[in-house]
Amino acid sequence: MTDTTLRSAGSSGPERQASYERETQVGACPRPAGLALAFRFALREMRGGLSGFFVFVACIALGVAAIAGVNSVARSIAEGVAAQGQVLLGGDIRFELNQREATAAERAFLLGLGELSESAGMRSMARRQDGMDQALVELKAVDDAYPLYGTLETEPALSRQALFGPQGGVFGAAAQELLLERLGMKLGDRLKLGNAEYELRATITGEPDALSDGAGLAPRLMVSRTALAESGLVQPGSLVEHTYKLRLPPGTSEPEIEAIRERAAQEFPQAGWSIRTRSNAAPALSANIERFSQFLTLVGLTALVVGGVGVANAVRAHLDGKRAVIATFKSLGASGRFVFNVYLGQILMIAGIAIVAGLVLGALVPFAADWALRSLVPLPAQTGIYPIALGLAALFGLMVTLVFAILPLGRARDIPAAALFREAGIESRGLARLPYLLS
Numbered sequence: 001m002t003d004t005t006l007r008s009a010g011s012s013g014p015e016r017q018a019s020y021e022r023e024t025q026v027g028a029c030p031r032p033a034g035l036a037l038a039f040r041f042a043l044r045e046m047r048g049g050l051s052g053f054f055v056f057v058a059c060i061a062l063g064v065a066a067i068a069g070v071n072s073v074a075r076s077i078a079e080g081v082a083a084q085g086q087v088l089l090g091g092d093i094r095f096e097l098n099q100r101e102a103t104a105a106e107r108a109f110l111l112g113l114g115e116l117s118e119s120a121g122m123r124s125m126a127r128r129q130d131g132m133d134q135a136l137v138e139l140k141a142v143d144d145a146y147p148l149y150g151t152l153e154t155e156p157a158l159s160r161q162a163l164f165g166p167q168g169g170v171f172g173a174a175a176q177e178l179l180l181e182r183l184g185m186k187l188g189d190r191l192k193l194g195n196a197e198y199e200l201r202a203t204i205t206g207e208p209d210a211l212s213d214g215a216g217l218a219p220r221l222m223v224s225r226t227a228l229a230e231s232g233l234v235q236p237g238s239l240v241e242h243t244y245k246l247r248l249p250p251g252t253s254e255p256e257i258e259a260i261r262e263r264a265a266q267e268f269p270q271a272g273w274s275i276r277t278r279s280n281a282a283p284a285l286s287a288n289i290e291r292f293s294q295f296l297t298l299v300g301l302t303a304l305v306v307g308g309v310g311v312a313n314a315v316r317a318h319l320d321g322k323r324a325v326i327a328t329f330k331s332l333g334a335s336g337r338f339v340f341n342v343y344l345g346q347i348l349m350i351a352g353i354a355i356v357a358g359l360v361l362g363a364l365v366p367f368a369a370d371w372a373l374r375s376l377v378p379l380p381a382q383t384g385i386y387p388i389a390l391g392l393a394a395l396f397g398l399m400v401t402l403v404f405a406i407l408p409l410g411r412a413r414d415i416p417a418a419a420l421f422r423e424a425g426i427e428s429r430g431l432a433r434l435p436y437l438l439s
Contacts, residue, residue: 038341045325045346053350056314060354061361063304064397067297068362071389074293076366080382081286085278087150090209091117091245093257095264096274101242106268113260115247117145118225121213122240124233126221127192128183135182137175137221139193140213141228148247150208152222158202164224171227173198179219194231198223209245211282254279304396308404315347315408326412336413344409351401358397359390402439410436 086092095102095110102110110116120141127134144160146152154163154174164172170190180186180203190197204220234240248257257277264275276283319326322343329339366383410433 035341038338039345041342045322045342053314053318055310056350057354057357059307059310060304060351060397060401061358063300063307063400064355064358064393065361065365066300066303067396068359068390068393069365070293070296070300071392072362072366072386073369074289075386075389076370076383077289078286079384081282082279083382085281087208088281089212089245089276089278090146090150091148092248092252092278093246093260094212094276095244095246096276097242097244097272099238099240102244106271106273107244109264109267110244110246113246114249115145115148117148117245117247118143119146119243119245120225120228120234120240121243122233122238123218124193126179126183128185129190129192129197131192133183135179136218137179137193138216138218139228139233140220140222141225142222143225147208148245151206152208153204153206154202155205156202163201164222164227167199170197170199171223171230172201173227174202174204174222175200176219176221177203179221182219193221193223194233196227196231198227211285212276214284301396304400308400311401312404312408315405318346319343319408319412326415340409340413343412344405347401347405347409351398355394355397359394362393363390406436406439 081088092114107116122139124137124139125134126137142164162172163174166172173191173193180200183191185191185200187200187202190199192198204222207220207222210216210220228234248260254277257279261275261277264271264273280286326339329342330336363385366386370383
């Protein structure tokens, strides 16, 4: 029998009880080992597996995957737009005039900057030669220099002269397959546009600068600028957009392009042209993608918060199943903070597993979206792993876990051991203390 036991035996009842608590108190370990000891106990209790936490893991993983996936897709498209700015814009810088062509002085200014390509766009009605049907078209008239960047893809592949040039007194045209379906026509047939007839010689399968022109309301029909003049559609007051795209000398930097923009505004203050550069090739697309990603991020965050109810229920059920363990900890002298740290560590470890699973799924979403949508929507996505998007999703997952786990953990910390031994549930004590509510 040790000296401590002999001293305890010769002491009064209260003294023996105090001595016993000092001997058996879990918190009697050295102070610096408090968190380490709590972590060790949390790991030991985790040996039983994730039973009862599958809903917890599913809620957090799916919410994190949704947020990570949406933001990763948005970033992949944004980076794709930035990387392919020249092709999407059709040049390094673009000048657009509405309802008028450039004057001789303006054209001379543009020609002095680099290689120039001119095009005109408008909406019109295309009619069958027999007059039996008609359809709205997005008409685009291009010159021989089009496109400055990228490739106009048609089926069959034809030279520019064979595609648009006059043959037998009739100019050629290329159209999207949808227009042929709407009018019930095939390649080789003729359609009327304004006062002229055009022969459909190819279908358009790839238009490099389509996204920079904005969303179209009708199928594309493409002809030459000379052919458009023959149609008689361009009249005073016609809603025609004249576009001038420039290929600048190699190595032209973004500051130099901005200097050209400023110079154009200074030399032609009354021109009224809209100027866009390769760094902002498709502003409408970028704005739509940003709004779309914000909306879906909100949807994902809402799903994550709703899933937090499942998190709270899983934590409560887990703590209720650990009543005897928590009561034993407290009866042996463990502090409420120690109990809180043990089970908070468990919850964070399980949440970590769920967050990692969600991040893996979210990181794969851009690759899956690119594969699924490539043939349907010509989005210039640049797939990859996006740490900022993944980090934001992980932060949201961690915050939701803490928000919905803090109250059950706070109640478990404060409920007396005697109440736990009497089979009182974790929820029987009512509201947690104010610090937990504020947290």
